[in-house]
Amino acid sequence: MKTCKEVHRLVIEGQDRTLPLSHRIAVRLHLMMCSACRRFEAQMNLLRQALRRFPGD
Ligand SMILES: [Zn+2]
Numbered sequence: 001m002k003t004c005k006e007v008h009r010l011v012i013e014g015q016d017r018t019l020p021l022s023h024r025i026a027v028r029l030h031l032m033m034c035s036a037c038r039r040f041e042a043q044m045n046l047l048r049q050a051l052r053r054f055p056g057d
Pocket residue numbers: 003004007030034035036037
């Protein structure tokens with residue numbers, strides 16, 4: 001079982017590149033059980049969408 005810290009790192013990494021399947025499954029499983037990390041992922045998704053509106057980065 002991954003710690004919240006590891007899951008946060010994988011959520012961030014997964015936004016820039018495709019993670020290995022085993023990591024994606026581990027993150028999914030953790031998110032099912034951990035509301036704190038679900039919120040973190042939602043915030044990261046919002047942030048990413050906001051950043052996408054600024055081309056040239
Ligand atoms: Zn967590």
